[in-house]
Amino acid sequence: MAVHPALDATRTSGHGAVGPPLAPRLVPTGVHVLGWAGAAGVLGLWWADTTSVVGAAGWLTGAGRITGLLAGYACAVVVVLMARVPWLDRTVGSDRLARWHAAGGRYAISLVLAHTLLIIWGYALTGHAGPVDETVGLVLHYPEMLGATAAWFLFLLTAVVSARAARRRLSYETWQFLHLATYAAIYLAFGHQLADGADFVGNRTAQVLWYAMYLSAAGLVVWFRFLAPVRSARRHRLTVAQVRREGPGVVSVHLTGDRLDELAALPGQFFRWRFLARGLWWTASPYSLSAPPHPRSLRITVKALGSHSAALARLAPGTRVWAEGPYGALTARNTRADRTLLLAGGIGITPLRALFETLPGDLILIYWARTPADLVLRGELDAIAAARGARVYYSVDEPDGHALPLTAPCLTALVPDLGRRDVYLCGPPGMTRAAGAALREAGVAPRRIHQESFAL
Numbered sequence: 001m002a003v004h005p006a007l008d009a010t011r012t013s014g015h016g017a018v019g020p021p022l023a024p025r026l027v028p029t030g031v032h033v034l035g036w037a038g039a040a041g042v043l044g045l046w047w048a049d050t051t052s053v054v055g056a057a058g059w060l061t062g063a064g065r066i067t068g069l070l071a072g073y074a075c076a077v078v079v080v081l082m083a084r085v086p087w088l089d090r091t092v093g094s095d096r097l098a099r100w101h102a103a104g105g106r107y108a109i110s111l112v113l114a115h116t117l118l119i120i121w122g123y124a125l126t127g128h129a130g131p132v133d134e135t136v137g138l139v140l141h142y143p144e145m146l147g148a149t150a151a152w153f154l155f156l157l158t159a160v161v162s163a164r165a166a167r168r169r170l171s172y173e174t175w176q177f178l179h180l181a182t183y184a185a186i187y188l189a190f191g192h193q194l195a196d197g198a199d200f201v202g203n204r205t206a207q208v209l210w211y212a213m214y215l216s217a218a219g220l221v222v223w224f225r226f227l228a229p230v231r232s233a234r235r236h237r238l239t240v241a242q243v244r245r246e247g248p249g250v251v252s253v254h255l256t257g258d259r260l261d262e263l264a265a266l267p268g269q270f271f272r273w274r275f276l277a278r279g280l281w282w283t284a285s286p287y288s289l290s291a292p293p294h295p296r297s298l299r300i301t302v303k304a305l306g307s308h309s310a311a312l313a314r315l316a317p318g319t320r321v322w323a324e325g326p327y328g329a330l331t332a333r334n335t336r337a338d339r340t341l342l343l344a345g346g347i348g349i350t351p352l353r354a355l356f357e358t359l360p361g362d363l364i365l366i367y368w369a370r371t372p373a374d375l376v377l378r379g380e381l382d383a384i385a386a387a388r389g390a391r392v393y394y395s396v397d398e399p400d401g402h403a404l405p406l407t408a409p410c411l412t413a414l415v416p417d418l419g420r421r422d423v424y425l426c427g428p429p430g431m432t433r434a435a436g437a438a439l440r441e442a443g444v445a446p447r448r449i450h451q452e453s454f455a456l
Contacts, residue, residue, distance in 0.1 A: 027091040035077055042073045045206055049199045061122030064115050065198060071111035072193050072210070075186045076217045078104040083220035084272075084324065093329035094270075094286075095452045102162075105182075109159045116152060148192035154185035183221075190214060229274070229284075229324045236260060238321040240275070241297070243313060247376040249304040250347065251313045252290060254297060255321055261295040263326060266333075267354035268424070271325035273300065280311055284324060288351035288426075290377065292358050298323075301376060303347040330424060330452045332359055337422050337448070341415055342366070343435050345427020346374065351452075352426055353377050356384055363390040364415055368406065368431060371398045406434045408441035419443045425451040 046066050053062045081088075081101040088097060124134040139145050161178050193210065194200045200207050238257040246252050265271075272284040285308050290301035304310035330351055339362035342352045349367055356365055365385070369375045375394055385392045393414060395404035404410055412418050423444055425435050432451055439449055 027088075028096065031088070031092060038073060038077070039070060042069045045069060045199050049203065057122050057125035059122075060118050060125065064118030064122050067111045067115040067118060068193070068197065069199060071108055071115050072189070073213075074104055074108035074111060075189070076213050078108055079183075079186065079217045080220055083217070084224045084327065085220055086224070086325070086327065089327040090269075090329055090331075093452055094327050105158070105162065109155050112152065112155050143195040144192040145196070147188040148196075151185040151188035151192075154181045154188070158182050158185070225324075229322050232263075232324070233320075233322040236263070236323070238298070238323055240315050240317055240319040240321060242317060243315050245313070246301060248373055249310070250301065250374075250376045252299055252301045253312055253315060254299050256297050259295070260293060260298060263293070263323075265289060265293040265298070265326040266331040267292045267358045268330040268332070268351045269326040269328040270351065271298075271300075271323040271327065274322040274324075275312070275315060276320040276322070277311075277315060280308065283308060284322070285309070286327070288328075289326075289354050290350040292354050301347070301350045301353075303376075305347075328452055330355075330426070330450055334424075334450045335359065335361075335422050337420060338362065339417065339421045340364075341418065341421045341423045343423060343425045343427070344368070345431035345435075346370075347376070348427035348431070349377060349381075350426075352424060353381065353384075355424060356381065356390070357388075363388070364393075364421075365390065366393045366395065366404065366411075366414065368395045368404070368427070370396065372396055406431065406438055408438045411438055412442050419445075422448050422450065425449060 043066065046062075046069055050062065050065075053059055078101055081097050081104060120131055120134050120138065123129075123138065124131050127134065129137070139149050158178065158181060194207055200210065236257040236259060238255050238260075240253060241256045242254040244252045244254065267289065270286050270288040272286050274281060274284040287300040287302055289298060291299040302309050302312050304313065328351075332355070338360070340359050342356055342363065342365040344352045344365065344367045346369055352365065356363060365381065367375060367378075367381070372394075375396070378394070381392055384390065393404065396402045404414075415421065418439075419442065421444075423439055425432055425439075427435070436449060436451075440446070
């Protein structure tokens with residue numbers, strides 16, 4: 001294990017007090033319990049409205065009703081998970097919410113497809129008709145079925161573009177626009193649920209509860225994804241003050257505004273930024289704060305990984321900016337110990353740089369990059385280490401002989417008390433997977449490993 005002297009900045013460690021974590025497990029568990037309780041309530045709706053199930057047609061139709069109810073419920077839950085509710089985002093974490101949203105979306109689409117197949121099959125057996133004739137009859141003669149059919153095709157499109165192979169070929173902007181189709185699909189399918197669902201026809205209580213669920217989900221989306229950003233933009237008046245080159249394809253965007261302390265942003269968090277410039281205004285992309293927030297200024301540091309991020313280098317001073325957030329749970333609130341290890345890879349240094357300056361206690365930072373030129377913000381990191389008595393290790397792939405292996409033996413050699421530390425992790429997916437495996441092998445408890453990802 002070799003660390004080149006030029007790439008190693010080692011300082012004596014310091015200590016500080018650490019506050020208690022804010023129930024890091026309680027909120028996610030509570031959200032899970034609430035979600036499954038809602039699903040149980042939906043099943044109870046079917047049970048209360050079903051006197052008996054007789055024959056193959058009855059079983060198929062009953063299964064179709066159940067999958068339809070669960071699909072409708074899952075759609076509302078999926079919308080809430082990505083409504084960008086700040087409290088959920090800060091307690092559960094953006095990457096965990098995104099994973100739940102993705103899993104919920106797969107369940108919802110699977111339930112929609114199963115509902116369609118089972119209802120057609122069950123009705124066909126009941127009416128002694130073929131599946132094609134039954135499908136045509138349902139679409140043309142049942143109320144709200146034309147809209148439901150359009151919704152079905154939109155759900156199918158979402159399923160296709162969400163497949164892993166297709167997702168890799170999509171830009172972030174295209175992914176956002178395609179997902180707007182799911183809002184249209186849910187809207188088109190809603191009327192069909194109440195007009196044709198046997199559990200809603202004539203059941204005013206069920207109708208009111210269903211309306212309340214969907215209107216609540218819609219209200220959260222409208223407020224947090226549309227109205228709140230407009231309100232925040234008018235109040236804080238963020239503008240670009242300066243764009244500074246930090247390394248190959250990397251720039252820092254300095255922003256100024258009014259009353260930014262009211263945003264209550266924490267080091268380690270991110271915003272979704274919408275730059276009101278040509279070619280950029282129509283998308284909001286997530287970038288982390290790369291310095292602690294200030295009442296009059298914020299800073300992000302961005303690597304050119306696509307057309308949107310590359311265009312930030314050409315931003316003119318004075319460009320207006322809308323910021324949604326702050327989001328993310330990669331903050332000091334997760335800290336359990338009085339000593340911390342930060343593991344950064346590439347541009348993943350940005351949230352960790354802010355934490356490196358502000359986290360209390362004994363700090364060690366290990367930063368992996370491809371070349372020395374890719375060690376962005378290195379001057380700042382060295383200055384922070386010198387000022388607060390922390391340790392920094394740098395690892396690069398080129399030139400040869402200057403790389404630290406991301407393994408348990410290497411980490412424990414550099415950090416002998418690794419098992420007693422909280423670990424904050426941010427970097428490319430391959431790096432974070434390797435780091436997670438190495439940390440677990442080294443005996444670090446999963447509850448002490450904190451990370452977030454913005455991957456699609």
